[in-house]
Amino acid sequence: MPEGHTLHRLARRQQRAFGGSSVRVSSPQGRFVDGAAAVDGMVFAKAEAWGKHLVQHFRPLGGRARAGRRMIHVHLGLYGAFSEAAMPMDDPVGQVRMRIEGRDVGTDLRGPTACELFTPADLDALIARLGPDPLRSDADPARARDAIARSRRPIGAMLMDQRVIAGVGNVYRAEVLFRAGIDPYRESRRIDPAEFDGLWSDLVGLMRIGVRRGRMHVVRPDDDHGAPSYATDRPRTYVYRRAGEPCRICGATVRVAELDGRNLYWCPACQR
Structure with a gap:
């Protein structure tokens, strides 16, 4: 989607x-x-x-x-x-x-x-x-921050909930959590305000790049090397659709599991 x-x-x-x-x-x-x-x-x-x-x-x-x-x-x-x-x-x-x-x-x-x-x-x-949309200038991230702070659900589930944040899908969910070093199964209420602000800021930046280029670019320039992307016509990702492959940063095996009916990808070493 x-x-x-x-x-x-x-x-x-x-x-x-x-x-x-x-x-x-x-x-x-x-x-x-x-x-x-x-x-x-x-x-x-x-x-x-x-x-x-x-x-x-x-x-x-x-x-x-x-x-x-x-x-x-x-x-x-x-x-x-x-x-x-x-x-x-x-x-x-x-x-x-x-x-x-x-x-x-x-x-x-x-x-x-x-x-x-x-x-x-x-x-x-x-x-x-709908929750606030990171790409809209009228978005109020406090609404998402408050919803996350009250929830016991995994943060990986909350980021995909359109009632919490509008527009985030499976790729951005996996990649921003990796970039922040956050375990996707951590209870949302254990995400502190500074961590939320970092996630929101990263979503805004990455999604703006997606609008500008027409493609998702989620790997930092210094990490954009090594194993190719999961598809020939896609830029590299850190963890999305890389289950069983070595993490680009630490070499640990990228894992996949189902969460709320969608595949969830993460690195168990980098995301604690």
Whole structure:
């Protein structure tokens, strides 16, 4: 599932492609016909991300008032993806849930978990159930710090809980805990304020790099050598998907276990 930096990068890309222009919106697949018709011909006002959620805002052509504005909420889930093409676009291929056509470029959405019209109340409810997003300037990390300080759950589970911190996925979870030298099974309430501040700051920095480069870069330059990445098209990681391999720092065997239904990777020597 895409992590938060992917959605923020996607929001920026769509803002550049469609922002301020009227767009044609359709549902070639037929599963979003009414929603697409509700915004078809409107001005693409902006796109923004909240954690792993994308929200597209539309306003009436020629209208600046809030009246008549509409929103589409997209959650890509495990299989969703946008593809982009120059205008005019070719006929849709496959199950295209939503097509947006602008002046110079268009985009097709396939396989999302959610693609739905949103009301302001829906957006408020979404924001209320999400933790602070490290990539948003309006994020309040104190909310996450307080939730972690009260919990007996492992910190490795809390970092993946979107109600605690929005946008963090399996890669960032494993890597920031390694970089901080924190055992993922430590009780969250045993994370002191300085450790939390370090984790939050590291997430902000790493996720901003992800937005800027379009790829996760989590290994410090001095450590970026030795064994190749877990995949040929990915930068190196410290522990993610390196189970059974030697730690890049100490040589101990990287371990893997399941935590809350997801694989958790860590170094038992470096993370105590």
